[in-house]
Amino acid sequence: GPFGLGREALPEEVAAWNLDIAPDGTGLPEGSGTAEDGEMLFSESCAACHGEFAEGVGRWPVLAGGFGTLDRMDPVKTVGSYWPYLSTVYDYVRRSMPFGAAQTMSDDDVYALTAYILYSNSIMEYDEVLSNETFSEIEMPNADGFIVDNREEAEAHFWKDEPCMENCKDAPVEITMRATILDVTPEETAAEEAAASEEAAAEDTAAEAPAEETEVAMAEPDPALVEEGEGVFRKCKACHKVGEGARNGTGPALNGIVGHPAGAVEGFRYSNAMQDAAADGLVWTPEELGAFLAKPRDYMRGTKMSFVGLRDEEEIKAVIAYLSTFE
Amino acid sequence: APDPLITEVQPWASGLGEGVDATPYGLPIKYEDDVVRRNVDWLTADTISSINFTPIHALDGTITPQGCAFERHHSGAIELRKEDYRLMINGLVDTPLVFTYADLERFPREIHTYFLECAANTGMEWAGAQLNGAQFTHGMIHNMEYSGVPLRTLLEEAGLDTAGDLSDKWIYVEGADASSNGRSIPMEKALDDVLVAFKANGEALRKEHGYPVRLVVPGWEGNMWVKWLRRIEVTDQPIESREETSKYTDTLADGISRKWTWVMDAKSVITSPSPQMPITHGAGPLVITGMAWSGRGAITRVDVSLDGGMTWQPARLGKAGDSKALTRFYLDIDWDGSEMLIQSRATDETGYVQPTKDALREVRGENSIYHNNCIQTWHVKENGEAENVEVS
Numbered sequence: 001g002p003f004g005l006g007r008e009a010l011p012e013e014v015a016a017w018n019l020d021i022a023p024d025g026t027g028l029p030e031g032s033g034t035a036e037d038g039e040m041l042f043s044e045s046c047a048a049c050h051g052e053f054a055e056g057v058g059r060w061p062v063l064a065g066g067f068g069t070l071d072r073m074d075p076v077k078t079v080g081s082y083w084p085y086l087s088t089v090y091d092y093v094r095r096s097m098p099f100g101a102a103q104t105m106s107d108d109d110v111y112a113l114t115a116y117i118l119y120s121n122s123i124m125e126y127d128e129v130l131s132n133e134t135f136s137e138i139e140m141p142n143a144d145g146f147i148v149d150n151r152e153e154a155e156a157h158f159w160k161d162e163p164c165m166e167n168c169k170d171a172p173v174e175i176t177m178r179a180t181i182l183d184v185t186p187e188e189t190a191a192e193e194a195a196a197s198e199e200a201a202a203e204d205t206a207a208e209a210p211a212e213e214t215e216v217a218m219a220e221p222d223p224a225l226v227e228e229g230e231g232v233f234r235k236c237k238a239c240h241k242v243g244e245g246a247r248n249g250t251g252p253a254l255n256g257i258v259g260h261p262a263g264a265v266e267g268f269r270y271s272n273a274m275q276d277a278a279a280d281g282l283v284w285t286p287e288e289l290g291a292f293l294a295k296p297r298d299y300m301r302g303t304k305m306s307f308v309g310l311r312d313e314e315e316i317k318a319v320i321a322y323l324s325t326f327e
Numbered sequence: 328a329p330d331p332l333i334t335e336v337q338p339w340a341s342g343l344g345e346g347v348d349a350t351p352y353g354l355p356i357k358y359e360d361d362v363v364r365r366n367v368d369w370l371t372a373d374t375i376s377s378i379n380f381t382p383i384h385a386l387d388g389t390i391t392p393q394g395c396a397f398e399r400h401h402s403g404a405i406e407l408r409k410e411d412y413r414l415m416i417n418g419l420v421d422t423p424l425v426f427t428y429a430d431l432e433r434f435p436r437e438i439h440t441y442f443l444e445c446a447a448n449t450g451m452e453w454a455g456a457q458l459n460g461a462q463f464t465h466g467m468i469h470n471m472e473y474s475g476v477p478l479r480t481l482l483e484e485a486g487l488d489t490a491g492d493l494s495d496k497w498i499y500v501e502g503a504d505a506s507s508n509g510r511s512i513p514m515e516k517a518l519d520d521v522l523v524a525f526k527a528n529g530e531a532l533r534k535e536h537g538y539p540v541r542l543v544v545p546g547w548e549g550n551m552w553v554k555w556l557r558r559i560e561v562t563d564q565p566i567e568s569r570e571e572t573s574k575y576t577d578t579l580a581d582g583i584s585r586k587w588t589w590v591m592d593a594k595s596v597i598t599s600p601s602p603q604m605p606i607t608h609g610a611g612p613l614v615i616t617g618m619a620w621s622g623r624g625a626i627t628r629v630d631v632s633l634d635g636g637m638t639w640q641p642a643r644l645g646k647a648g649d650s651k652a653l654t655r656f657y658l659d660i661d662w663d664g665s666e667m668l669i670q671s672r673a674t675d676e677t678g679y680v681q682p683t684k685d686a687l688r689e690v691r692g693e694n695s696i697y698h699n700n701c702i703q704t705w706h707v708k709e710n711g712e713a714e715n716v717e718v719s
Contacts, residue, residue: 022565022566023564088573091568096569100402147586148585158680169636169637179457
């Protein structure tokens with residue numbers, strides 16, 4: 001070029017980064033997969049946030065369903081109900097998912113996961129093969145649901161020769177809605193926040209007091225079970241950290257959680273439900289923790305933990321064994 | 328009685344202050360420690376893929392300090408050293424190129440001041456008054472002076488014939504983080520005023536704003552200002568990535584959605600008084616101030632209403648508006664201590680006048696999420712407190 005700066009990109013460098021896939025399929029790698037292949041993968045790598053059936057967990061994205069809701073209040077926008085191009089699903093999953101471990105899936109795995117998401121939306125059959133060959137045969141339900149920005153025509157009346165200055169409304173102005181009624185605004189000043197955290201700290205102390213008596217003696221966990229638990233914990237990792245330097249995230253850090261009082265991790269803002277349970281002296285014995293992990297929202301109505309729960313008794317045991325290794 | 332702050336010798340007038348180098352890179356004085364970004368934790372599932380808000384209620388002028396300019400990440404703010412930075416240009420160019428950070432610093436540079444507004448700014452207010460503070464209703468915005476290289480220069484370096492017919496060409500830009508946050512931009516815009524920037528307000532970009540290099544797409548929604556910019560591909564079609572299909576598209580009342588709604592329309596908000604900035608001095612001289620901006624050009628006029636939009640008066644612009652940059656406005660009044668319903672209304676150089684919320688809803692319904700540029704109302708009470716309200 002004119003400045004002679006930079007160097008020519010090598011073909012393997014372009015290949016490594018040039019991953020985007022266009023709506024017409026340009027850029028799709030060779031490969032294939034079915035929903036059947038994708039089901040376990042989805043359960044292991046995606047379900048912690050998106051739900052076992054792609055129904056979404058908490059505020060994480062819902063991937064399935066929502067058909068017929070786009071013209072209603074609070075439409076449910078999913079791959080099935082909203083996304084106009086299948087290429088976007090493959091492109092996004094391959095480059096950016098799973099959350100925290102992007103670009104770790106093989107191309108075949110991404111075909112299988114894409115097929116599973118389509119199956120969850122009743123767009124593909126369970127054993128139907130999705131591949132670079134069959135890709136263009138899939139029809140996305142909302143493909144025709146988009147128009148190009150038409151503000152300059154549809155909103156032409158917002159361009160005015162002269163804005164109104166006098167008598168701009170027909171009737172006297174009245175307040176029709178107030179934000180304070182909802183009361184969803186975060187606390188405003190640092191002083192208030194400090195006061196709140198002092199209060200929380202005081203509550204923590206209160207909750208800890210009975211704990212010393214009730215602390216549970218733990219047997220050394222089985223190493224094989226711990227290893228299995230580490231695998232299970234992948235479902236928890238997006239929200240919970242453990243190990244050296246673990247900090248609170250969406251959920252509290254979990255070092256030392258097994259056998260310790262509930263609702264007592266410093267600096268974490270618990271739900272009222274968890275605070276009440278802590279005040280009542282709840283301690284996370286393996287039994288209590290197991291019951292919580294099986295069905296969090298049934299165990300504790302109003303918990304902030306949006307995880308659907310671990311269905312398998314063995315997984316629960318394993319993850320508790322794993323957690324018990326962190327002091 | 329005489330003021331002891333004047334009549335008595337104060338410690339700071341007798342003893343010594345801190346020496347130089349006490350803070351090699353300074354932070355604001357501790358008395359200003361409430362002027363910080365804040366997030367709204369119920370908005371998103373996790374802070375890694377989330378947003379926070381600039382404390383616009385407490386700022387004046389037009390430039391946003393980097394340290395309190397809002398953040399929006401899709402896979403967290405990464406740490407990428409200049410030495411490890413690579414920018415690739417590929418696709419429909421003569422020669423695909425790789426630049427290092429040092430290479431970028433050798434191209435002729437420009438400086439420009441632009442606002443960056445997230446398309447979702449004010450998005451929580453479609454269905455009604457919800458968040459009680461200008462920081463939360465309008466704080467997904469910042470305004471900085473960028474130093475960088477015009478994208479046109481880099482594309483020409485890769486052999487793109489910018490004099491030829493490029494009307495059906497696009498660029499696709501992506502970041503180096505796990506989300507990659509790719510976006511497609513029509514070539515006309517890419518060659519017009521897009522910058523590849525590496526300094527903001529005179530110093531290196533902050534990590535949270537894309538250090539060491541980000542894209543600047545003046546007047547267009549913030550999601551397109553790709554951070555940690557690593558690749559620019561010239562294509563003959565838009566890629567229709569996740570961020571331009573499933574997100575950043577605007578669903579209308581009939582269920583049809585607008586796409587490619589890139590431009591940020593003219594908008595304004597009164598930052599003080601506001602819910603976080605009550606009037607504490609009672610009746611008498613009062614400065615009403617706020618900011619206005621438009622992605623279509625310069626702000627030419629801002630009007631302020633004290634009666635919920637029945638009557639309006641022109642505000643004073645702090646200085647003449649720059650194209651696609653924040654403008655500060657003031658209305659200096661003698662407040663009689665009575666209730667007010669204060670609003671501001673921006674007009675830009677194309678003649679676009681900021682609409683009321685009702686006027687927007689008439690065209691778009693309440694489910695658009697993005698591009699809510701409606702007139703905001705604060706109810707200022709006799710005691711000086713203000714609240715976010717909607718009016719008839």
